Amino acid sequence: DSGVTQTPKHLITATGQRVTLRCSPRSGDLSVYWYQQSLDQGLQFLIQYYNGEERAKGNILERFSAQQFPDLHSELNLSSLELGDSALYFCASSVGFSISYNEQFFGPGTRLTVL
Amino acid sequence: GENVEQHPSTLSVQEGDSAVIKCTYSDSASNYFPWYKQELGKRPQLIIDIRSNVGEKKDQRIAVTLNKTAKHFSLHITETQPEDSAVYFCAATSTGGFKTIFGAGTRLFVKA
Secondary structure, three states, rough: OOOOOOOOOEEEOOOOOEEEEEEEOOOOOOOOEEEEEEEEOOOEEEEEOOOOEEEEEEOOOOOOEEEEOOOEEEEEEOOOOOHHHHHHEEEEEEEOOOOOOOOOOEEOEEEEOOO | OEEEEEOOOOEEEOOOOOEEEEEEOOOOEEEEEEEEEEOOOOOEEEEEEOOOOEEEEEOOOOOEEEEOOEEEEEEOOOOOOOOOOOOEEEEEEEOOOOEEEEEOOOOEEEEE
């Protein structure tokens, strides 16, 4: 157990819908990272927050948004869902703002299925 | 844009043999190279990493080498065991560690 929690574990929804994925970082970690893992594209970095502020953006679609709250938990919002959004979404956390200096720990993931 | 290529996509070895996975990166600003192991249905876990000021790093049966000039780095697993069977991802992180680019992954099978 990495100490990073994600809810829900599984989510099944329909195209066009909107969902929210939640992540609670390890105690003391200030950074939260979101990743998408689909079968044909491996792990894709989406976005990073550090202490409530957006720190880095990766291949995140405009239909997706995220935020980190004062208690440091983070939410990833996915809207106008398409079949291709079906994937495993991982959250990770680290103490500092750079994984070059602080190991990042992954949560168990949320499996999203869009029908 | 930045890219990390990883080869092979699948690797099958006999227990006790060595396994080598290679990655090539494109961003010359990359300076941190972690390797993750992901078992089926589980989360990725960091197994070893290397920084750009080091050419090689070892941790028991696992080693990583880095050639900055050629922009490639490799994972070496010696004396493989069935429990080494998993998907391995390489990654490259740019200065400041703000953005991590992952390779596509290598599925390693270790046959007993």
